[in-house]
Amino acid sequence: MRGARPALIVGAGALVIVLAFGLLRGPAPAGDRRANRAADAAEASRWVSLARAMAAPWPAVQEPSGRLGDYTDELPGAFGLHAGTRYGDAVGGYALIDAGVRERDPRLVQTGIRAISFATDPERRPSRPSVFEQFAVAAAYNLARRELTGDPGFARERRRWETWLRRVRIVELQHVDRYYNHWLVDAVGVLELQRTGLRSSVPGTVPGGDAARARRLARELVNVRIPALLPQRGAAVLSDAPDNPLAYHGLSLGLYARAVHLLGRAAEPAARRVLQQGVWAAALMIAPNGSLAYFGRSQEEVWAPAGAAYAAAYTARSPDSTPAVAAVARTVAFRSLERLERAYPIGRGGVAIVPAIGDSLRPGWRALDGYAGAPSMGGLALMLLNWTLELRPRERSPGRLPADFPLAKTVSQGRGRLAVVRRGATWFAVKISRSGSDRYRGDLRYDAGLTYALRRVGGRWRELVPQRPRTELAGRASAGPILVNGGPGDFFGHAIEVTDSGIVEVTGEFRNAVGSLRKAGLTYRPLRCGVALELDALAGDEYRLAVFFSRRPRLEPAGATDGRQRVSVAADRTALALAAGTLASGERARLWRVDMSFGAQAARRLSVRFCGG
Incomplete structure (x- = not known):
């Protein structure tokens, strides 16, 4: 079968994914089934142990007020301006109660109860409501009503929680023109709150006079609006449009699965189809090392793999999922949990928000967005992992994912559209375009081009092209290629295609602040040693390109190497400079930047090769 390519078929209102990836197997012999059950029990214990380790630090770092300690408070800039996080105590508290039950x-349970009571303290007056906080308090209340009926701690605090919940209003659900993750959180919060049975005399509240409208909007978002925003067939990415940062696909899928769960029989077939499409998109985009958050804001934040794991585990157990869909979903869940376990160390202050701070906060903190905090990010991850543990699969994940085979596929939509390729020992992802938003134009995590590449060496996957670093530049940020003459002009892609042999073609234009400079195309070609960027230059053209290394590189006449990564330029003239200092991505605490300038004396094809070694 050529290329082991998947076929996507929609029938009878459900997505049927037929894969030639060896995911489906016949019935196992009785002895194998017994061995598989033993392996399943071991895997379930492994993930329970992971959740236990993630929960363990919090009782020791909780303050007398009930606030959960945040290790980012010691950082400079926005992190240290205010103690704690906006919604971390509520989300972390809910997750700890769930883990404690x-x-x-009892220690975890009481830590969670005190954190929820801190979040609902009437003397605490935040400047704005938080959909995450509202949802988490409602979910914690429902969990406590069900599991802690005789607990004196909950009995003592119950009235405070109820008073707080009776004042909750919808925050984002009234927006109907596009998708943003906060709207889905608001919907899940409404569904949880309306399960509490609470009633309110406060006008305009979800438990009061706005109950019917809130319920209708929540159901419409899940059953109608989100399915209408996404493609009706094939893989679909559910993230914050139009840039669709990958981390929010994992988070959104996890929240969407929870919404479908809470709706129960009221969830429409279209909603279940979205889950299957989203899990298939995750299967296509997951890198061989398990990463599913390699570009955009919140790059590699810890809740991204946890969200993908829950959505995939839920989809695998759904009665609407065919054996093929369930097999893919189980594998996505397994790989995501492995990523969560391996890439995010757990210290005295909690789990690492991103892999880059796994060894120490400095210098990896530069990869963190200003809204990141240990209780909020770690709390979300533990919450999603807790939900996943409710769905312990009865079979060990037996399958493999597209990146384990020859792969050439485009995925996602908008400015987040990308091509994923696996050829031989090399896997890489190419993003169509950089962000057009003023908010993110200075952030290289939103840049176009060769976003991430890995190479298999000695049985292990190593970086070939590191993830782009987080930057906060005042102007436009692009690693390039940038057309210097007549510009400078950044490349904006309009279309992206990939051939069966893995050659990625991006067509677009070089553009500056005034307008278009020239229509152009970029080619990304798999090589035996890695991948090459190629472009057709006119006589006299000059280009700039920034490349990044995870170790300090050595400059050569026409390239640079750090001993593992080698970048070389084929052009008529080349100049290189090692930038001062380092940058950080979600995966790497230190990245060295090499700025390359190269040009053509006569019209010709120029190339930049990224090779292992």
């Missing part, structure tokens, strides 16, 4: 650990 499962583990029968």
Whole structure:
């Protein structure tokens, strides 16, 4: 079968994914089934142990007020301006109560109760409502009503929680023109709150006079609006449009699965189809090392793999999922949980928000967005992992994912559209265009081009092209290629295609602040040693390109190497300079930048090769 290519078929209102990836197997012999059950039990214990480790630090770092300690408070800039996080105590509290109930650990339960009571303290007056906080308090209340009926701590605080919940209003659900993750959180919060049975005399509240409208808007978002925003067939990315940063696909899928769960029989077939499409998109985009958050804001934040794991585990257990869909979903869940376990160390202050701070906060903190905090990010991850543990698969994940085979596929939509390719020992992802938003124009995580590349060496996957670093430049940020003459002009892609052999063609234009300079195309070609960027230059053209290394590189006449990564330029003239200092991505605490200038004396094809070694 050529290329082991998948076929996507929609029939009977459900997505049927037929894969030639060896995901489906016949019935196992009785002995194998017994071995598989033992392996399943071991895997379930492994993930329970992971959740236990993620929950364990919080009782020791909780303050007398009930606030959960935040290790980012010691950082400079926005992190240290205000103690704690906006919604971390509520989300973290809910996650700790859930973990404590499962583990029968009173210390975790009481830590969670005190954190929720801090979040609902009437003397605490935040400047704006938080959809995450509202949802988490409602979910914690429902969990406590169900599991902690005789608990004196909950009995003591119950009235405070109820008073707070009776004042909750919808925050984002009234927006109907596009998708943003906060709207889905608001919907899940409404669904949780209306399960509490609480009633309110406060006008305009979800438990009061706005109950019917809130319920209608929540159902419409899940059953109608989100399915209408996405393609009706094939893989679909559910993220914050139009840039569609990958981390929010994992988060949104996890929240969407929870909404479908809470709706129960009221969830329409279209909503279940979206889950299957989203899990298939995750299967296509997951890198061989398990990463599903390699570009855009919140790059590699810890809740992204946890969200993908829950959505995939839920889809695998759904009665609407065919055996093929379930097999893919189980594998996505397994790989995501492996990524969560391996890439995010757990310290005295909680789990690492991103892999880059796994060893120490400095210098990796530069990869963090200003809204990141240990209780909020770690709390979301633990919450999603707790939900996943409710769905322990009865079979060990037996399959493989597209990146384990020859792969050539385009995925996602808008400015987040990308091509993913696996050829031989090389996997890479190419993004169509950089962000057009003023908010993110100075952030290289939103840049176009060769976003991430890995190479298999000695049985392990290593970086070939690191993830782009987080930057906050005042002007436009682009690693290039940038057309210097007549510009400078950044490249904006309009269309992206990939051939069966893995050659990615991006057509677009070089553009500056005034307008278009020239229509152009970029080619990304798999090589035996890695991947090449190629472009057709006119006589006299000059280009700039920034490349990044995860170790300090050595400059050569026409390239640079750090011993593992080698970048070389084929052009008529080349100049290189090592930039001062380092930058950080979600995956790497230090990245070295090499600025390359190269040009053509006569019209010709120029190339930049990214090779292992």
